[in-house]
Amino acid sequence: MSNNLGLIGLGNMGSMILDQLLQIGILKEDELYISNRSRNKAEIFAGKYPSVNVCGSNQDVAQNCKRIIICVEPVSVPSVLSEIKPYLDEGSYLMISTATVAYEDIYKIYTGKITKFMPTLNSLSRGGITLLCHNDLVTDNDKKFFEELMSNISEINVIAEEDVNLCHNLTGSLPAIVSEIMFEFVHAASKHSINMTTEQIEHMTKVSLLGTSRLLVEKNMKFEDTINKVSTKGGITYEGIKIYQKNLPAIFDEAFDTTIKKYDDITYKVRSIINEAVNNK
Numbered sequence: 165m166s167n168n169l170g171l172i173g174l175g176n177m178g179s180m181i182l183d184q185l186l187q188i189g190i191l192k193e194d195e196l197y198i199s200n201r202s203r204n205k206a207e208i209f210a211g212k213y214p215s216v217n218v219c220g221s222n223q224d225v226a227q228n229c230k231r232i233i234i235c236v237e238p239v240s241v242p243s244v245l246s247e248i249k250p251y252l253d254e255g256s257y258l259m260i261s262t263a264t265v266a267y268e269d270i271y272k273i274y275t276g277k278i279t280k281f282m283p284t285l286n287s288l289s290r291g292g293i294t295l296l297c298h299n300d301l302v303t304d305n306d307k308k309f310f311e312e313l314m315s316n317i318s319e320i321n322v323i324a325e326e327d328v329n330l331c332h333n334l335t336g337s338l339p340a341i342v343s344e345i346m347f348e349f350v351h352a353a354s355k356h357s358i359n360m361t362t363e364q365i366e367h368m369t370k371v372s373l374l375g376t377s378r379l380l381v382e383k384n385m386k387f388e389d390t391i392n393k394v395s396t397k398g399g400i401t402y403e404g405i406k407i408y409q410k411n412l413p414a415i416f417d418e419a420f421d422t423t424i425k426k427y428d429d430i431t432y433k434v435r436s437i438i439n440e441a442v443n444n445k
Contacts, residue, residue, distance in 0.1 A: 167195050170229030172222050172244055174200040174209055177261055177283050178235030184287060184317045186213055197228045201236075226251035231309070235261040238430055242438045245273040252276060257306045263332040264430040267299055267325060269438045277301045279310055280325070282332050285339045287317040293335045294318040297325050329427045333420065341419075346373065 169191060171178055182198070185191045193215035199222050200206040210216045219225045225232060226248035236244055241262055252258075257277045260270070270278060279298045286292025294314045298307055311320050323331050350369055354362045379385055395401040 168197060168229040169195060170197045170225035170232040172199050172225055172232065173235035174198060174205050175235060179209055180288060181283060188316060190313065190316050197225045199225045222247045223251055230255050231257045233259045238262050238264045238434050239437060241265050242273060242434065242441060249274055259310055263328050264427055265434050266431055269435045272438050272442050277306060282336050284336045290317045292318045293321050295331050295335055296320060296322045297328060329424055333423055
């Protein structure tokens with residue numbers, strides 16, 4: 165049982181994490197126990213990995229595993245914790261994929277060893293950053309286990325809980341943010357095309373974006389330095405950059421204000437769910 169690993173929730177992130185770790189052989193199929201609200205989804209996943217143990221309930225996962233990864237919607241975290249709590253003890257270690265459920269609220273249900281983590285879609289290409297936030301009870305061995313596990317599919321960044329809101333905007337949300345910006349960029353470029361198709365423009369943009377990312381990371385170039393090297397005063401790029409500099413700050417300020425408020429809204433919603441459940445006991 166000590167080597168068993170449970171996973172509750174086979175949504176986009178849960179299935180992606182398991183799929184990546186199984187593909188590279190980090191996890192053993194027969195030591196993996198999974199459950200999902202829809203058992204059919206768990207059985208479909210196990211069809212690809214036939215030695216994985218499909219459990220009939222979340223409680224079955226907790227009965228077979230000391231280490232359990234929980235990948236469900238934030239509003240479902242309280243019910244999952246309540247379901248498995250009777251089967252948890254001081255040796256249990258929970259890894260909960262959430263940015264919006266506060267430790268102070270989780271502790272109203274369960275007060276053991278917990279790591280909150282925030283994965284990213286970039287792990288599909290075994291890149292990006294996974295944010296981790298350990299509580300004080302998590303042992304060094306547990307930290308080593310999970311950090312080494314997730315480092316196989318992403319860079320690891322351990323942060324304090326009060327930094328989760330901002331950092332999740334910078335990592336977990338970034339694939340969608342960049343994609344939206346580039347989608348509008350390609351759409352605008354297409355209006356000026358004579359012979360190029362939208363698909364060709366999108367491909368050129370993706371390849372250029374990849375090259376820019378490598379330049380920034382591998383050559384450790386700062387954003388400002390990159391801008392200055394490409395945009396010379398009076399040149400074509402310079403004129404476009406001036407437009408972006410004029411308009412983008414207000415857009416990003418509004419987006420951060422909105423997403424941070426949404427983060428708080430979800431946190432308060434889950435808090436209300438937990439408080440109501442605790443008060444009705």
